[in-house]
Amino acid sequence: MDNIILLFLCLLVGVLLQFVKTLPKNMHVSLNQFVIYVSLPALALFYIPKIEISTALLFPLGIAWLGFGLSFIFFYSLGKYLGWSKKLIGCLILTAGLGNTSFVGFPVIEALYGSKGLETAIIVDQPGSFVVMATLGIITATLFSRETLDAKGIVSKILFFPPFIAFFIALLLNLFQSDFHLLLQNVFHRIGNTVTPVALIAVGLQLKIEQKSKHWNFLTLGLFFKLMITPLFFFILYKKIFNTNGLVIDVSIMEAAMAPMITGTILASTYGLKPKLSSMMVGIGIPISFLTLAFWYWFIG
Secondary structure, eight states, X not given: OHHHHHHHHHHHHHHXXXXXXXXXXXXXXXXXXXXXXXXXXXXXXXXXXXXXXXXXXXXXXXXXXXHHHHHHHHHHHHHHHHTOOHHHHHHHHHHHHSBOTTTTHHHHHHHHHHHHHHHHHHHIIIIIIIHHIIIIIHHHHHHHSSOOOOHHHHHHHHHTOHHHHHHHHHXXXXXXXXXXXXXXXXXXXXXXXXXXXXXXXXXXHHOOOOTTOTTHHHHHXXXXXXXXXXXXXXXXXXXXXXXXXXXXXXXXXXXHTSOBOHHHHHHHHHTTSOHHHHHHHHHHHHHHHHHHHHHHHHHHO
């Protein structure tokens, strides 16, 4: 419950800081950079070496990788058909294709399914959502932003993206069944814990809910896709087509129903992909998701 309170409190702090005139106007940019260059790499270095790689990862991993692919196909096709701008398409792909599988997902899953459910949630998040954000996410952000890079430039962006560098180092440690010294692990864990408060304050700083905003229709579509269409897709795929059941499947589908990823929003904002809309996807999506998660828990159960 304290994690849920933290989410709303930090978001509120960010909104209130908008009215502090002594703060720099682009403060959210600095906070975004801190998350990308410091917090996320620390998170990868702490969690990735501890993951047990096996075939049991396939269903939880599919939530992040297939979910992002589904978002890309849906919004790219719809955006091209309706003549949307590249920035709008990119924003919706990122924010609706990446789920908040950790900061909202972990406490919700632990409350509903206990420690066993949390083990599956970590798989969905770390080798799933986190790696998708650090690879496909950065590719999408680059392709739909103002930057015009060739294949070499995009590969360079990924390879020198701080969270990806940290992931690669952590993956090597995992493959060699090693880990950092316990002191370093504690340091990485504490630094990684700054992702939620810093990222949400940055989102709050950018969150402006305007009744006459042109983003409402896109916001509604993006959240409906993320909170309803995506989990329905995995419910049909896993339970009806693949005919699988059990705790791992139920937790995976619930993780598919989570609100948009905070760091996905930070990535969209950093690359100039409709920052106001991306902030609204998180700021409004998180509260609404608690209602839709209750529905999906009842529906699955």
